[in-house]
Amino acid sequence: MKLLRNLLKSPMFVIGAGLFFGTLLLALVGPLFADMSLDRVAESYAPPGDGLLLGADNLGRNYVALLLHGLRNSLYVGFLAGIVATTFGTLVGIYGGFKGGLIDDLLSVTTNLFIVIPQLILLILISASMQEGRSLTLIALIIGATGWTWSARAVRAQSSALKSRDHIALARINGDGTFAILLKHILPYLASYVFMVFIIQVASGILSEAAISMIGIGPLDTQSLGIILNDAKANGALGDGIWWGIFPATILITTIAFSLYLINTSMEGVFNPRLRRE
Amino acid sequence: MLKQYPTLRFILQRGGWYLLTFFVAVVINFALPRFGSDPVDIIMGMNSGGDPATQLAKKVSFLKEFGLAKLDDKGEVMLDAEGQPVKKGLAEQFFTYIGKTLQGDLGTSFQKYPKKVTDVMGDAIPWTIALQLPTIILGWIVGNLLGALAAYKRGTFDRVFFPLALLFSAIPFFVFGMLLVYFFAVQWSIFPAVGGFAADIVPGFTIDFFASAAYHYVLPFLSIFLISAGGQAIGMRSMGIYELGTDYIKYAKWLGVKETRILLYVFRNAMLPQLTGLALALGGMVGGALITEMIFSYPGLGMAMLTAIQFNDYPVIQGVTLVITTCVLIANFTVDILVAFLDPRVKAGLQMGGN
Numbered sequence: 001m002k003l004l005r006n007l008l009k010s011p012m013f014v015i016g017a018g019l020f021f022g023t024l025l026l027a028l029v030g031p032l033f034a035d036m037s038l039d040r041v042a043e044s045y046a047p048p049g050d051g052l053l054l055g056a057d058n059l060g061r062n063y064v065a066l067l068l069h070g071l072r073n074s075l076y077v078g079f080l081a082g083i084v085a086t087t088f089g090t091l092v093g094i095y096g097g098f099k100g101g102l103i104d105d106l107l108s109v110t111t112n113l114f115i116v117i118p119q120l121i122l123l124i125l126i127s128a129s130m131q132e133g134r135s136l137t138l139i140a141l142i143i144g145a146t147g148w149t150w151s152a153r154a155v156r157a158q159s160s161a162l163k164s165r166d167h168i169a170l171a172r173i174n175g176d177g178t179f180a181i182l183l184k185h186i187l188p189y190l191a192s193y194v195f196m197v198f199i200i201q202v203a204s205g206i207l208s209e210a211a212i213s214m215i216g217i218g219p220l221d222t223q224s225l226g227i228i229l230n231d232a233k234a235n236g237a238l239g240d241g242i243w244w245g246i247f248p249a250t251i252l253i254t255t256i257a258f259s260l261y262l263i264n265t266s267m268e269g270v271f272n273p274r275l276r277r278e
Numbered sequence: 279m280l281k282q283y284p285t286l287r288f289i290l291q292r293g294g295w296y297l298l299t300f301f302v303a304v305v306i307n308f309a310l311p312r313f314g315s316d317p318v319d320i321i322m323g324m325n326s327g328g329d330p331a332t333q334l335a336k337k338v339s340f341l342k343e344f345g346l347a348k349l350d351d352k353g354e355v356m357l358d359a360e361g362q363p364v365k366k367g368l369a370e371q372f373f374t375y376i377g378k379t380l381q382g383d384l385g386t387s388f389q390k391y392p393k394k395v396t397d398v399m400g401d402a403i404p405w406t407i408a409l410q411l412p413t414i415i416l417g418w419i420v421g422n423l424l425g426a427l428a429a430y431k432r433g434t435f436d437r438v439f440f441p442l443a444l445l446f447s448a449i450p451f452f453v454f455g456m457l458l459v460y461f462f463a464v465q466w467s468i469f470p471a472v473g474g475f476a477a478d479i480v481p482g483f484t485i486d487f488f489a490s491a492a493y494h495y496v497l498p499f500l501s502i503f504l505i506s507a508g509g510q511a512i513g514m515r516s517m518g519i520y521e522l523g524t525d526y527i528k529y530a531k532w533l534g535v536k537e538t539r540i541l542l543y544v545f546r547n548a549m550l551p552q553l554t555g556l557a558l559a560l561g562g563m564v565g566g567a568l569i570t571e572m573i574f575s576y577p578g579l580g581m582a583m584l585t586a587i588q589f590n591d592y593p594v595i596q597g598v599t600l601v602i603t604t605c606v607l608i609a610n611f612t613v614d615i616l617v618a619f620l621d622p623r624v625k626a627g628l629q630m631g632g633n
Contacts, residue, residue, distance in 0.1 A: 012441070113302050115558065116610050120565030121599045125310035128587050128595055150558070207450050211569055214452050217587055229456070233573070238456060239471065241464045250453040258448035265444060268516070 003192070006270045013270075016262025023256055027075050030068045038065055038223075045242050055244040057228075058235040067248055069223040074206050074253070077140040077224065081205030084144025086198040089151030094182055094190065096152075097159030108156065115149040120211060122146040127217040136219045143208045144201075151197045158190050196267050203260040210253055225249045288618055296611045303603045307596055308375050317592065318346050318365050336391070338363055344385055344593070345374025379600070385593040389586065395597040398582060403601070405474050406578035410567045413499055417506030418556055424507070425514025426545050429522060440515065446508030451566035455501040455573035462497055469497050472575035498574045502567050506559075513555050517548035550621045557613040561606050568602070 007013045042056040049055075054063035096107035126142055127134060162168065163186075171181050187194075206225075212218045213226030214233075228249045232238065237245030311317065321340045338355045341347035347363040348356045356364045366374070378385070384395035424443070428436045463471035475481065475490040521527060521544045530540050571580030579598050586594035 113299050116296075116299055116561060116607060117303055117306065117603055118561030118565045118606055120562075120568070121603055122306070122310065124583070124587070124595065125307065125599055126313055128590075128592075129311040129313050131590075203448075210450060211452065211565070214569060215572065215584060215587055229452070233456065238459055239464060241460065243460070246456055246460060250456060253453055254445075254449050257450065258445055261444055261448045265512070 003270065007266065010266040010269060012262050013266035016259045016266060019255055019259035020263065023071065023252065023259070024075070027068065027072045031072075034064050034068055035062065036065045036068060037062070038069070045237065045240075045245065048244055054248055055242075057231065057245060058237070063244060063248065066223055066228055067225075067252065070225045070228045070249065071252055073136055073219075073222060073224045074209060074226070075256070077136055077143070077209045077219075078202045078206035078256075080137065080140035081143035081147065081208070082198055082202035084141060085147040085201045085205070086151055086194065088144070089148035089197070089201075090155050090190075090194050092148070093152040093155030093157075094159045094186060097156040097161075098163050098182060098186060099178070100160065100163070104156075104160075107152070111149050111152045111156070114146075115153060119143075119146050119208065123208060123212050124215065124217065127212055132220065134218070134220045136222055136224070139209060139212070139219045140205065143205050147201060147204060147208065151201060154197055155190060155194065158193055159186055162186050162189055192267070192271060196264050199260050199264045199267075203257045206253070206256055225253045229253075285618070289615055292611060292614050296607050300604065300607055303607070304376065304379055304600065307600050307603070308372055311592060311596060312368075317344065318363075320590070320592065321346070322362075340386070340388075345378065346371055384597040384600070387586075387591055387594050389589040389591040389594070395593045398594055399579065399597055399601055402577060402579045402582040405576060406568075406571065406580065409495070409498055409571065409576060409578060410502070410564060413502045413567070414506055414560070414563055417503045418510050418552075420503075421507035421510025422514040422545075422549065422552055425511035426518045426541070426548065428511065429515045429518025429548075430541055430544070436515075440512070443508045443511040443515075446504050447512055449505060451501065451505055452569045452573050454505055455498070455570045458497045458501050459573065470494050471497075474577040494574075494576075498570055498576050501570050501573075502563075505566070506563055509559065510552065510556070514548060514552055517551055518544055521548045550617060553613055553617050553620070557610045557617075560609055560613075564602060564606055 038061050040060040041062050042050070042052060042060045044056070044058050044060055046052060046056040046060065052062055052064070054067065057063060057066060092107050092111065096104040096111075123142065123146060126146075127139070130138075168181060168185055171185050176184070209218060209224055210226030210229070213224055214230050216230060216234075218224060218226055218230070229246065232242070232245035232249070236242075318341065321337050321344075338347070341363050342349065342355050346366055348366050350356045358364055382396065384399075387393050387395055387398050390398060421443075424439065428439045428443075459471045462469045470476070470493065474494050475487060476494075479487050479490050481487055527540060527544065530543065568578075568580035568583065570576070571578045572584045575581055579602060583595060583598045585591070586598065
């Protein structure tokens, strides 16, 4: 609670959280008010107006509906990818850092091997090989499975610093097993840190999905903010200056990423008092 | 071993490490495309036009070249009773792949048959290097200078600069690229939207060509430069603020050391973790820059990969991913060695025999 009070004092956090919950609310409540059908309702690239708040795409579909579908799906992919990457990374990091020795060495070597291979390259190799069956969920899982490395590395450093604390030794004497200690005595110390890692992973998951969708190997037969942008670019919206095909989706993606970064940075500021504004 | 040459020992150690990573990358490059589909089926399923006999002959030559099918004594592809080629086992395929890759043979492009993958990439690599190398290095330098300044000044400069840098680092590369195209190319027609040079110019060592290339360079450069500078500035700002609060700086201030000198100390010490950070961020930057190339149809590796993806041209996709991974590994290795030479702490650690 004290943490929250401190966070609320930071204008950066308030703006970030406000923007993020704003987009979240839009994704959750928007469909109640907007017509979500993706049928042809207007001519190709009909401009905003005539009951179409943001115009229509090249197939004459209502952009408001497209964007709401896209936003929901992008958030879904981001959260799922974030959960997978954070959970897996945290498990590897916390276990390796605490255990030390050979297991730690093995886990560290694996982490460090994969950390230098660009995630986008892995995503392209996997996605391009799958001609069909690329669902939102599958893409999210793949993004999570290729993005865990740096969260493992970050958590490992924290976990290994904790392992020689007195209360860990006491828990050992008490007869607690490794997993009990990890869960009861180490994870709580890292909770805020893991949460920050999670936030960045969500942002990175959303951006990764958008990136591979821009290349044309994202999820199939569905909408996402990246897919909307790819469609718009592929069908000439960029060259013809169809701003309603490009701006709303870019603004949504940037707002989500920016708000999550703001939340993360403001939390860093609260945990590390030196960064606070004097 | 090599105890008396700690630096050399370190370089060899890191080199060995990156060699191992390279090997893993090659294995991944072999294995991942086989997750969803079998390359033999893809080749056999290709429809390249022409009569069935020539199609089969072309497919068989692909199978032979990629080492996917068994060969008979005469070095021809073995055919089964139905006239279909006999597949090699996965392990055998793997060793053929490794052998060919190490010889620098990445196969033939499906789409641009009979052009070799290495030739397809050879045309693209100079563009990618010309775009990415200076942009990332310059972004790093400028970002760090601004970040250090923000950490030192704080106040109004920081209050404006920091959220702006944060915003820039949060904008995805492709989004920013599209915005630049929209405004500077489509709306205001100041810069060209696509390509690496004007269509009516023949590439060569002529003034016209370089002028045109420079003109086309501006937007892709800006889009990568601003975003990487923003990301670096944020990191440097935190490091700078941290360093400014350390005891040695307080002591130096108390001694009355000149401000510029203190800034120099701060910059020097905060720069090294930033250099390490660059190594970690490099993969992401290169990935982002590849997508920037696609937005601008810049004739580099990103564009080559996009075309390959659209035509299911696996040999080119695999070739590009391998080359990019290798370049990122080499860059990381260079940064590692640089840090070791620049950082007195790492140097001292080396001389004490640690790693």
